Structure formats: structure tokens, C-alpha cells
Amino acid sequence: MTRMAAEILLGLLVMSWSGAAVAQTGQALERYVNGHRGPYRGRVLDAGTGKPLAGVVVVAVWRRDRIMPLHSRSEHYAARETLTNADGEFVIDADDVERNAPKRTWHPFITIFLPGYGRYRSPAGTSTTVTQKFFEGPGTTVELPRLNTREERLAYLDWLSPYDRSPEPFKEIPRFIQLFNNERVALGLPPYPKPEGQR
Numbered sequence: 001m002t003r004m005a006a007e008i009l010l011g012l013l014v015m016s017w018s019g020a021a022v023a024q025t026g027q028a029l030e031r032y033v034n035g036h037r038g039p040y041r042g043r044v045l046d047a048g049t050g051k052p053l054a055g056v057v058v059v060a061v062w063r064r065d066r067i068m069p070l071h072s073r074s075e076h077y078a079a080r081e082t083l084t085n086a087d088g089e090f091v092i093d094a095d096d097v098e099r100n101a102p103k104r105t106w107h108p109f110i111t112i113f114l115p116g117y118g119r120y121r122s123p124a125g126t127s128t129t130v131t132q133k134f135f136e137g138p139g140t141t142v143e144l145p146r147l148n149t150r151e152e153r154l155a156y157l158d159w160l161s162p163y164d165r166s167p168e169p170f171k172e173i174p175r176f177i178q179l180f181n182n183e184r185v186a187l188g189l190p191p192y193p194k195p196e197g198q199r
Contacts, residue, residue: 030107031106031107032103032104032105032106032107033062033098033101033105033106033107033108036094036095036098036099037094037098037107037136038092038093038094038095038097038098038108038136039091039092039093039094039095040060040091040092040094040108040110040135040136040139041089041090041091041092041135041137041138041139041140042058042089042090042110042112042135042139042140042141042142043084043087043088043089043090043139043140043141043142044056044058044084044088044089044090044112044114044120044141044142044143044144045088045123045141045142045143045144046117046143046144046146047121047123047143047144047145047146048145048146050123050143051088052084052086052087052088052089053084053088053114053117053144054083054084054085054086054087054088055083055084055114056083056084056088056090056112056113056114056117056144057081057082057083057112057113057114057173057175057176057179058081058082058083058084058090058092058110058111058112059079059080059081059110059111059112059113059173059176060079060080060081060092060094060108060109060110061076061078061079061108061109061111062077062078062079062094062097062098062101062105062106062107062108062109063075063076063077063105063106063109064077064101064102064103064104064105064106065104065106066104067104074106077097077101077102077105078097078101078172079172079173080092080093080094080097080172080173081172081173081174081175081176083175092108094108107133110135111160111176112142112144113160113176113179113180114144114179115153115179115182115183115186116146116147116153116183117144117145117146117147118144118145118146118147118152118156119144119145119156119159120142120143120144121142121143121145122140122142122143123141123142123143126141150187153183153187154187157180157183157184157187157189160180177192180192
């Protein structure tokens with residue numbers, strides 16, 4: 001996936017998230033963090049069994065809008081990752097990231113990944129939309145649906161592909177890259193290549 005394609009995809013995801021938030025709350029959510037908003041908390045369950053999932057990687061990615069003459073662009077600012085514990089719980093402390101964040105830094109985008117499972121969703125009987133801000137404060141519970149076919153797993157893996165071949169994913173989110181590559185190998189694909197000069 002090229003950087004341009006990934007930025008287009010990220011833009012579509014941001015518009016979708018913002019639209020869902022407006023539809024649910026009746027008003028637009030503030031786009032930028034404007035100071036410290038974390039830590040970010042949650043609990044991850046198996047959608048089929050309702051049991052907690054341990055060892056799930058949770059990634060928070062902050063982007064920022066950089067204002068340029070006659071235009072602006074969105075660019076990567078920082079990322080943090082953690083794993084869920086035996087009760088499926090996670091906490092990402094982002095004090096250093098957000099207190100030092102430049103102006104126009106977005107709320108973090110949360111990715112939750114475990115090989116063999118799909119994109120997170122709200123548990124049955126709760127709000128049908130989980131926005132990124134729901135992970136602030138006390139956090140929220142989400143479910144991961146199991147993917148039953150190789151085709152489903154490949155499609156989701158392709159959607160999750162690291163956005164380009166820059167070194168940032170390997171430096172900032174090595175546990176995500178490890179699980180991502182474990183899934184690639186399990187599906188008969190080669191590991192995602194590291195940039196030249198990276199160990």
C-alpha cells in the first residue's frame with residue numbers, strides 16, 4: 001500500500017468516524033486533543049464466547065495537521081502500543097505524547113488486532129458505534145469477531161497493512177508488526193519486509 005493510498009484511506013476513515021460521532025451525539029466531536037486526554041482504556045472480548053482475550057495488541061496512532069502555504073496535510077506524529085492482560089484489559093498512557101503534541105494533533109486512532117480475528121465492534125446491547133473518544137476516561141468494552149475463512153483473514157490483513165515501507169512501524173509498534181507477520185506467515189505469505197538497515 002502506498003503512502004498516498006494509505007492517506008486517502010485514513011481520510012475516509014476519519015470522515016466516517018466523524019460522521020458517526022455527529023449522528024450519535026447530535027454534534028461534532030472536537031477534532032484535536034488540545035492537551036492531555038489519555039490514558040486510553042478498554043477491555044477486549046471474543047464476540048462469539050464473550051470471554052476476555054489476552055495478548056491482543058492495541059495501537060494508538062496520533063496524526064497532526066500541518067498547515068502549509070495554500071494547503072494543509074495530515075502527517076504521522078506518534079504511536080504507542082500495548083497488549084491486553086488476562087482479563088482482556090489494556091491501558092495506553094500517552095502523557096508524554098499529548099502534553100508535547102504540536103497544535104492540530106488529532107485524537108488517537110485505535111487499532112486492536114489479534115490474528116484470526118476481525119475489526120473491533122460494540123458488544124450486543126450497547127451503542128452500535130465505538131468512536132475513538134470512547135477509550136478516554138473509564139474506557140469501553142469491545143468485541144472481536146472470529147474470522148472463519150482464509151479469504152476473510154487475508155482481506156482484513158490487507159486492510160491492516162502498514163501504511164508504507166518507512167521505518168516508523170518497526171520502531172514504534174514492534175509487537176503489532178510481530179503479530180501482523182505471524183498472521184501473514186500462518187496464511188502462507190512472507191513477513192512484511194523491514195526497511196533496509198533495520199534489524
